[in-house]
Amino acid sequence: MRERMPRLMAALALLPALWLGAFGSADEVVYQETAAPERQAPVASAGSGGAYGAGMTTLNVTVQPGQLGVAVANLSGPDQLFYKRETGAIVEQVVPNSPAAKAGIFRNDVIIAIGDQPVHAAADVVRLLQGNQPGQSKVVKVLRDGQEKPITVQF
Amino acid sequence: MLKKLWQSSRALRLVFAACTAVGLVLGGAASGPTYINTTDRGLRPINYGTLVNQELTIKAVDESFTLKGGEQFRTPFMLNLWSTTFEEKTLANQYQKARALGAKPVMVYIQGVDKPLYGLMIFNQAINAAFGPGSQSYYVRVSKDKIDNARYGGISVAYEMMDWRNSWNDDYGARYEDKTWYSWMLWLSATPI
Numbered sequence: 001m002r003e004r005m006p007r008l009m010a011a012l013a014l015l016p017a018l019w020l021g022a023f024g025s026a027d028e029v030v031y032q033e034t035a036a037p038e039r040q041a042p043v044a045s046a047g048s049g050g051a052y053g054a055g056m057t058t059l060n061v062t063v064q065p066g067q068l069g070v071a072v073a074n075l076s077g078p079d080q081l082f083y084k085r086e087t088g089a090i091v092e093q094v095v096p097n098s099p100a101a102k103a104g105i106f107r108n109d110v111i112i113a114i115g116d117q118p119v120h121a122a123a124d125v126v127r128l129l130q131g132n133q134p135g136q137s138k139v140v141k142v143l144r145d146g147q148e149k150p151i152t153v154q155f
Numbered sequence: 156m157l158k159k160l161w162q163s164s165r166a167l168r169l170v171f172a173a174c175t176a177v178g179l180v181l182g183g184a185a186s187g188p189t190y191i192n193t194t195d196r197g198l199r200p201i202n203y204g205t206l207v208n209q210e211l212t213i214k215a216v217d218e219s220f221t222l223k224g225g226e227q228f229r230t231p232f233m234l235n236l237w238s239t240t241f242e243e244k245t246l247a248n249q250y251q252k253a254r255a256l257g258a259k260p261v262m263v264y265i266q267g268v269d270k271p272l273y274g275l276m277i278f279n280q281a282i283n284a285a286f287g288p289g290s291q292s293y294y295v296r297v298s299k300d301k302i303d304n305a306r307y308g309g310i311s312v313a314y315e316m317m318d319w320r321n322s323w324n325d326d327y328g329a330r331y332e333d334k335t336w337y338s339w340m341l342w343l344s345a346t347p348i
Binding site: 076078079082104106107108145 | 202203218219220221227229230231232
């Protein structure tokens with residue numbers, strides 16, 4: 001009897017230990033974070049127009065010679081209400097040190113013409129800048145603070 | 156009979172002890188509690204906001220934008236503040252961190268006050284798990300005491316919080332907790348910061 005008691009107590013002490021052990025400890029948490037999906041550009045137009053997908057964080061792209069260096073999109077419904085116009089290409093992002101940045105084109109400018117050609121949509125920016133050569137300059141007319149502003153861009 | 160065997164065989168007791176030890180080790184290494192965060196952290200732009208204070212005009216130093224008092228604006232730039240932390244109690248001193256994150260230097264002009272204030276401005280994006288008005292548009296309002304504090308030599312921080320839902324699955328099932336995070340922040344000072 002005297003020997004049995006300690007053994008019984010040991011067994012009772014071991015049972016909770018096994019039970020607790022099976023549940024592990026706090027620093028063994030299996031942590032699985034859901035990955036943030038890639039953001040999609042509102043309109044991603046690329047090519048010789050020099051427009052890029054409009055991520056809201058820094059654009060890490062290289063502007064090719066002859067490209068403008070902006071990400072443009074068509075005017076959304078709220079944009080049309082805000083700018084009080086239905087046509088144009090809104091600048092969503094400007095690549096640092098690009099011809100557009102050097103000329104003073106900013107995010108939220110609405111490109112309404114390039115040279116003497118009107119810009120109705122984002123695709124027009126790409127079309128009108130196709131075949132653009134380095135060293136060439138073009139006047140990009142933008143709408144900023146309700147005013148039309150011609151900006152000369154040196155490519 | 157078992158009792159006899161137990162009492163007579165030292166080896167058996169040793170084997171039992173060893174098995175118990177192994178059991179403890181394996182038990183300890185068994186599957187831990189599960190925590191799978193299911194929050195949709197996909198970024199969502201907040202495209203519009205309003206500068207509520209009629210008396211204020213906020214101009215970017217690089218001239219890339221101007222926010223006019225009482226008017227709606229299209230967000231001039233957006234950063235991602237969802238992977239960073241700000242110590243709430245020392246927010247005023249964290250302007251350097253804000254600058255490193257991409258905060259833009261601005262000048263804040265106050266109607267009827269000659270000297271503008273220097274500022275640093277951040278617009279955060281929303282995540283898909285964010286909800287409520289703060290995640291839909293910016294409501295830029297700077298209280299008078301914060302403006303006065305900055306005018307008289309202090310550093311003020313104005314900001315707005317947006318609600319978001321942190322969701323996860325664990326051993327107890329699907330759970331969530333509602334939290335808040337900054338949607339925009341503006342550091343203000345009478346001297347350049």
